Structures are given as C-alpha cells and as structure tokens.
Amino acid sequence: MAILELRDVSRSFGSGARRVDAVREVTLDVDRGEVVALEGPSGSGKTTLLALAGALLTPTAGAIRVDGDDITNYGARSRTRYRRDRVGFVFQGSNMVPFLTARENLLVVGHFGGADRSALRRRADELLDQLDLTAVRNQVATSLSGGERQRVAIARALMRDPSLLLVDEPTASLNFELGSRVVDALLSEVHSRDKACIMVTHDDRMAQRADRLVEIRDGRILADRPLP
Amino acid sequence: MLALIEIRRRKLQFGFVTGVVALIAYLIIMVTGLGLGLNEAAGTALLRLNGDHLAYAANSNLSVIRSRLSDQDVAEVQALAAAERAAPIGYVAAVIEFAPEESDTAAIIGVIPGSFSEPSVVEGRSLSGPSDILIDRAWVRVAGTRVGETLALPVGFETREFTVVGIVDQGYFFFQPAMFVDLASWKDLVFLGDAGQQPAASLVLIQGRDLDGVRGEGWRIVTKQDGFNNIEGVRAQQSTVDALRYMGLLIGAMVIGVFFYVITLQKVSLLGILKAIGAPGGYLVVQGLLQVLIVCVIGAVLAVGLALLTEATVLSSDTIPIDFTANAMATSSISVVIAGVVGSLLSARQVASVDPIIAMQQQ
Ligand SMILES: Nc1ncnc2c1ncn2[C@@H]1O[C@H](COP(=O)(O)OP(=O)(O)OP(=O)(O)O)[C@@H](O)[C@H]1O
Ligand SMILES: [Mg+2]
Numbered sequence: 001m002a003i004l005e006l007r008d009v010s011r012s013f014g015s016g017a018r019r020v021d022a023v024r025e026v027t028l029d030v031d032r033g034e035v036v037a038l039e040g041p042s043g044s045g046k047t048t049l050l051a052l053a054g055a056l057l058t059p060t061a062g063a064i065r066v067d068g069d070d071i072t073n074y075g076a077r078s079r080t081r082y083r084r085d086r087v088g089f090v091f092q093g094s095n096m097v098p099f100l101t102a103r104e105n106l107l108v109v110g111h112f113g114g115a116d117r118s119a120l121r122r123r124a125d126e127l128l129d130q131l132d133l134t135a136v137r138n139q140v141a142t143s144l145s146g147g148e149r150q151r152v153a154i155a156r157a158l159m160r161d162p163s164l165l166l167v168d169e170p171t172a173s174l175n176f177e178l179g180s181r182v183v184d185a186l187l188s189e190v191h192s193r194d195k196a197c198i199m200v201t202h203d204d205r206m207a208q209r210a211d212r213l214v215e216i217r218d219g220r221i222l223a224d225r226p227l228p
Numbered sequence: 229m230l231a232l233i234e235i236r237r238r239k240l241q242f243g244f245v246t247g248v249v250a251l252i253a254y255l256i257i258m259v260t261g262l263g264l265g266l267n268e269a270a271g272t273a274l275l276r277l278n279g280d281h282l283a284y285a286a287n288s289n290l291s292v293i294r295s296r297l298s299d300q301d302v303a304e305v306q307a308l309a310a311a312e313r314a315a316p317i318g319y320v321a322a323v324i325e326f327a328p329e330e331s332d333t334a335a336i337i338g339v340i341p342g343s344f345s346e347p348s349v350v351e352g353r354s355l356s357g358p359s360d361i362l363i364d365r366a367w368v369r370v371a372g373t374r375v376g377e378t379l380a381l382p383v384g385f386e387t388r389e390f391t392v393v394g395i396v397d398q399g400y401f402f403f404q405p406a407m408f409v410d411l412a413s414w415k416d417l418v419f420l421g422d423a424g425q426q427p428a429a430s431l432v433l434i435q436g437r438d439l440d441g442v443r444g445e446g447w448r449i450v451t452k453q454d455g456f457n458n459i460e461g462v463r464a465q466q467s468t469v470d471a472l473r474y475m476g477l478l479i480g481a482m483v484i485g486v487f488f489y490v491i492t493l494q495k496v497s498l499l500g501i502l503k504a505i506g507a508p509g510g511y512l513v514v515q516g517l518l519q520v521l522i523v524c525v526i527g528a529v530l531a532v533g534l535a536l537l538t539e540a541t542v543l544s545s546d547t548i549p550i551d552f553t554a555n556a557m558a559t560s561s562i563s564v565v566i567a568g569v570v571g572s573l574l575s576a577r578q579v580a581s582v583d584p585i586i587a588m589q590q591q
Binding site for chain 1: 229233234237238498501502505506507509511587589590
C-alpha cells in the first residue's frame with residue numbers, strides 16, 4: 001500500500017529564458033515499509049523532489065498524496081502541520097540546533113505544539129538507545145561527531161512517528177563505515193516501524209542497501225527497479 | 229522554552245547586547261535626571277513657596293526679575309476675596325563674598341517675617357530682625373557657612389552685615405541658592421537711595437482658589453506652576469533635555485534593532501530548519517521578541533542600579549544638578565524596553581519571512 005503517491009508532478013523555477021525544469025512529470029509510489037534510494041547526478045532534481053514530497057515546495061503541475069490525503073493545495077498552516085506531524089526530514093548538512101544537547105535536539109519538536117511532552121521524552125530516550133546515542137545524549141550538538149550528528153538527525157525525524165521519511169544524502173559527510181552504520185540504523189527503523197522512506201544518495205554502495213532504486217536525470221525518472 | 233535556553237547557553241553574546249542596552253538606558257536615565265536637576269536649580273525656591281498663586285506686575289511678562297509691584301498693587305491683590313492669604317515677596321540677586329577672594333551669587337528673597345511666606349527652618353530660628361538672614365542648604369554646601377556667622381551683602385556702594393540665624397531647605401532660584409531676609413531689608417538691597425521710586429515687592433504670594441488669570445491695572449495672577457514655567461530659560465532647557473531623551477531613545481531603538489537583526493541573520497539557516505520540521509513562524513517570532521524583552525528588561529534594571537550607584541558615589545558631592553526620582557527612572561527604563569521591542573520589529577519580520585526550503589538547500 002502506497003504511503004506517498006506522486007502523479008505527473010512537475011516543478012519549474014523562474015520563467016522565460018531563465019526557466020529551469022527541476023522535476024518533470026514524475027510519477028512515483030512509495031509503499032509502507034519500503035526504502036527507495038534516489039540516485040542521480042548533481043542538479044538532476046533529487047532535492048527538489050524531496051522538497052515537493054515534504055511540502056517545502058508546491059508543484060507547478062501534478063498531484064501529491066500522502067496517506068491518501070491530497071497535500072498539493074495545502075495552505076501555509078496545513079503544510080507546517082503536515083511537516084510537523086507526518087514527515088520526518090533528515091537534511092544533507094548539519095541540521096542540529098547548535099546550542100542544544102543531543103537529547104534536547106530530539107525534544108525540540110515538542111516545542112511546536114500538538115504533542116504530549118512526557119510521551120516525547122520517553123520516545124526520545126527510546127530512540128537514543130536504539131541509535132546508540134545514550135552515552136552522548138547530554139552532549140551539546142556542536143561537540144558531537146559527524147556520525148553521531150546524523151544519527152541524532154534520524155532520531156529527530158522519527159520523534160513524531162511520521163509515516164514518511166525524507167532523507168537527503170545522510171552519509172555525505174561520513175566515511176564508508178560510519179555511513180553504513182547510519183544507513184543501517186535508518187533501514188531498521190523504516191522496516192520495523194512500517195514507514196515509507198526516500199533516501200537521496202550519490203553513493204552506489206549505500207543505494208544498494210535500499211529496497212528499490214530510482215534513477216533520475218534532468219528531472220525525469222530514468223529507471224525504477226527493485227533491489228535484491 | 230527555546231528562547232531562554234539559548235540565552236543561557238550563549239551568555240557571552242546576550243551578555244554583550246544586554247550591556248549595550250544597559251549603557252543606553254543609563255544614558256537616558258542620566259539625561260532625564262539632569263533635566264530634573266536643572267529644573268530644580270532653575271526654580272525650586274519658587275515652587276516650594278508656601279502658596280499656590282503668584283501675582284506679577286502686569287508689564288513684567290511673568291519675569292520675576294522685571295516684576296515690580298507698587299504698594300497699591302499689593303493692597304489690591306490682598307483685598308481680593310478669593311485670596312485667603314497674600315504676602316508681598318521681593319527678589320534680587322546678590323554677590324556675596326564668603327571668604328577672602330571667594331564669592332558666589334545668591335538669590336535674596338524678601339519676605340515679611342512671621343507671615344506664611346517665610347519658609348520654616350531646618351536648623352536655627354526664624355527671621356526676627358532687619359539684619360537676620362536665612363540661608364539654604366545649597367549655600368551651606370558651597371560656602372560652608374554656619375548658623376551664627378555673618379554674610380556681607382552689597383547695599384548701595386557699601387556692604388551690610390547679615391547674621392545667619394537659620395538654615396532652610398528651599399533649593400535654588402535661577403541656579404542660585406535661595407536666602408531669605410526681611411522684606412524691608414530687601415528694599416534696601418535693591419533700591420537704597422531712591423526712596424520715592426521704591427516698589428513694595430517683586431511678587432505677591434497668594435493662597436486661595438480660582439485666582440488664575442485674575443488681573444488688575446498693574447498686576448496679574450497666575451498659578452505657581454505657570455510662574456515656574458516662565459522663569460527665563462526653563463522652557464528652552466526643558467525642550468533641550470526632552471530632545472536629548474528622545475534622541476537617546478531613537479538611537480537606542482536603532483542600536484538594539486541592529487544588534488538583534490545581526491543575531492537573526494546569523495540564525496537564518498537554523499530558523500529554516502526549525503520551520504522545515506514544523507515550527508510555526510509565529511512561534512519563532514514570539515521566541516525572538518521574548519529574547520528582546522528579556523535582554524531589554526535586564527539591561528534597564530542594570531542601568532537603574534548603575535544610576536543609583538552613580539548617585540551614591542560620584543554625585544553625592546552635589547555640584548552636578550542631577551536629580552533622580554523613582555518615577556523618572558521607571559519612565560526611562562520602560563521607554564528603553566519599548567524602544568528595544570520597536571527596534572527589533574525588523575528582525576521579527578525577517579524571522580517570519582525565512583523560507584523553510586533553505587533547510588534543504590544548504591550543504
Ligand atoms: N530555488 C531554485 N531556483 C532556481 N533554480 C533552482 C532552485 N532550486 C533548484 N533549482 C535548480 O533545479 C535543478 C535541480 O536542483 P536540485 O537541488 O533538486 O538538484 P539535486 O539533484 O539535489 O543536486 P545535488 O546532487 O547537487 O544536490 C538544478 O538545476 C537547480 O539549479
Ligand atoms: Mg541535492
């Protein structure tokens with residue numbers, strides 16, 4: 001059953017001679033418990049596609065449904081709430097709140113309302129444990145290593161138990177061994193909790209660990225095949 | 229509360245901004261105090277007179293220096309039904325030598341001894357003879373004169389010795405410490421030798437109601453406060469001080485505004501990430517304004533403390549006319565807080581306009 005459904009989704013920037021078609025008529029479904037690796041050269045539209053699915057951008061054409069709800073025409077408030085409750089983001093760079101500890105970085109999502117704080121605290125400790133972060137939970141974000149930081153980012157994305165995870169190059173700043181551990185942590189969370197996940201990566205060895213590989217060129221899907 | 233945690237963890241940065249706010253607030257409190265002090269020096273002796281209205285010569289344009297009332301003017305004012313009590317008062321400035329080669333100017337005020345217009349003494353006794361003089365504390369601080377000593381006042385081309393019989397707390401008139409003598413002695417000080425032209429008084433001090441605006445041929449009555457406002461220079465001085473205060477507040481608003489704008493610009497990418505993971509724009513704006521409020525309130529409190537410290541140490545010698553009142557301090561510090569919040573509205577707009585898409589764009 002598909003959690004994320006993209007139907008003929010296009011997104012362009014600018015107009016006239018300066019117009020860039022970042023995503024062109026993409027149709028893509030991501031099922032529950034499935035990790036889709038999104039691969040493609042720089043500028044092929046991977047980040048734009050994630051931003052569309054995460055309601056950070058609106059499509060210029062096409063429709064996006066999540067859990068059966070059409071999010072295409074959500075207003076600003078609904079989009080904020082959608083991102084808060086139903087999407088977990090892991091961004092490319094460092095995306096911690098620098099002056100907070102690892103644990104506080106997880107609890108930060110509780111400041112935006114719509115959640116039971118004590119349930120969030122339990123959830124944070126559970127995730128810190130699962131992602132092997134208990135030892136560094138009270139360390140301030142700036143003092144964490146790259147791998148720890150990315151695992152904290154994954155834990156934060158999972159805090160509100162979203163149905164969709166959108167992950168942009170989670171291992172870009174890590175060596176292979178550390179990167180594999182981060183991806184493994186991600187995969188086991190998605191599989192055990194039945195989430196849908198799109199993971200953008202440049203690294204083919206990481207991509208091979210996913211359930212499906214989607215290749216994108218110039219905003220179009222070039223290939224879409226299951227992995228063993 | 230993200231706002232509070234950030235302040236606690238970034239003490240240096242926020243401490244620095246708080247320090248700047250404190251200095252601005254301190255400056256404004258000092259300027260305000262100076263304004264009050266200058267006003268005090270300009271004419272508390274007039275404001276502290278024991279009456280509510282003053283009669284001036286009709287042609288004096290409410291100038292105490294130029295006001296000259298005749299015996300008939302004084303009698304007319306005293307005869308007014310609304311004037312419960314009325315007593316003539318004289319003013320003249322006199323240079324007094326209080327030590328060899330050392331002199332200062334005093335405001336000599338002539339009163340009728342024993343009448344309600346004679347101020348009560350804080351030390352010594354009241355006037356009882358033509359050579360008695362009451363001196364203000366302000367003069368004691370400057371000259372060190374004590375009860376029982378004599379002061380030589382210029383009368384005509386001579387000087388006449390007056391004995392200090394008491395000390396009063398009436399303040400200044402025209403930046404000169406007030407001194408009180410018998411009205412008859414005042415006449416000698418001003419007009420000795422010209423008996424035919426001698427006026428009876430400068431002003432008439434009155435206690436009574438509904439007298440404002442009442443006038444006769446040679447005199448007119450205004451409230452004591454109006455009289456004070458018309459002391460030469462008081463208005464100009466007041467508007468100068470006000471201009472300084474408003475400029476201080478304006479500059480304060482701008483400095484605080486720029487500081488928070490820079491802090492906000494440094495945080496744009498963080499704000500983008502928080503918005504991307506579901507922080508409502510309004511929540512982040514409120515957090516930012518809360519920080520401004522905290523910084524400004526702490527800054528203002530520090531400034532009040534600093535001002536009180538200054539008053540207790542540097543200013544205790546009392547040669548600088550600065551006067552702090554709780555009211556003025558409260559007004560100044562609240563103004564600084566408001567100016568800070570207004571100045572940081574630009575940052576609030578910046579926070580509100582951050583596009584969460586930047587969370588995905590940064591590498
Ligand atoms: N806000 C924007 N305005 C104009 N053009 C944009 C904007 N965002 C993306 N683009 C363009 O859209 C195309 C796709 O960009 P996108 O960031 O999705 O690529 P990507 O596949 O994530 O690349 P990379 O691997 O380098 O991260 C690029 O040509 C880019 O320049
Ligand atoms: Mg990208």
